[in-house]
């Protein structure tokens with residue numbers, strides 16, 4: 001039975017893809033024999049409320065217009081504290097749930113034993129065997145577990161908001177090394193340009209290859225430039 005589901009999944013049947021992910025998640029040996037394609041995996045991480053889901057939503061718009069097929073994994077911490085955020089994501093992403101070019105799936109970042117979800121790598125690998133042009137992974141936070149998830153990505157976008165003091169914590173967290181693109185979202189907020197300048201200066205000395213993209217995701221500003229940066 002699994003063989004048939006796998007066959008349908010790699011042909012792009014979303015119900016079968018969801019089914020396989022559930023099997024992997026519940027540690028069922030699926031025995032998947034698939035071939036991973038060279039599909040770009042983009043990680044989008046940052047603190048809760050920074051605007052990751054709003055950005056993903058805006059990016060999906062652009063990629064869908066291009067005719068791309070996109071898989072989105074939302075990796076949420078199991079913590080009850082974040083359930084409001086997950087619900088918010090559902091509402092924001094709702095227009096994509098039934099879109100034929102988009103597959104969206106939420107995952108817990110924790111396995112049943114409380115450790116880091118052990119099957120994320122397997123799930124990403126499986127998605128790369130399905131007919132997608134791009135895999136987007138949204139993860140909450142800038143902690144160690146998120147960094148681990150992000151290591152599976154080809155490119156990582158760190159979403160920040162213009163609030164002073166964040167930079168120092170960032171430097172400590174280790175995410176600066178892992179991130180390729182720094183988004184400063186909520187550019188409509190006061191002080192945002194100063195923050196961008198500070199960030200560029202901070203990165204210039206040690207990480208000159210990192211890109212900074214200012215956006216106002218809820219207004220659709222800076223999204224095209226961000227997409228271009230992601231695609232190149």
Ligand SMILES: Nc1nc2c(ncn2[C@@H]2O[C@H](COP(=O)(O)OP(=O)(O)O)[C@@H](O)[C@H]2O)c(=O)[nH]1
Nearest residue numbers: 048049050051052053054185186187216217218
């Ligand atoms: N002012 C402002 N608010 C934004 C912007 N982008 C997102 N938001 C709001 O910030 C809140 C959190 O956004 P969300 O995408 O759920 O953040 P996430 O937790 O990082 O996924 C929501 O109320 C959004 O409408 C922006 O560019 N400017």
Ligand SMILES: [Mg+2]
Nearest residue numbers: 052053089138
């Ligand atoms: Mg979100």
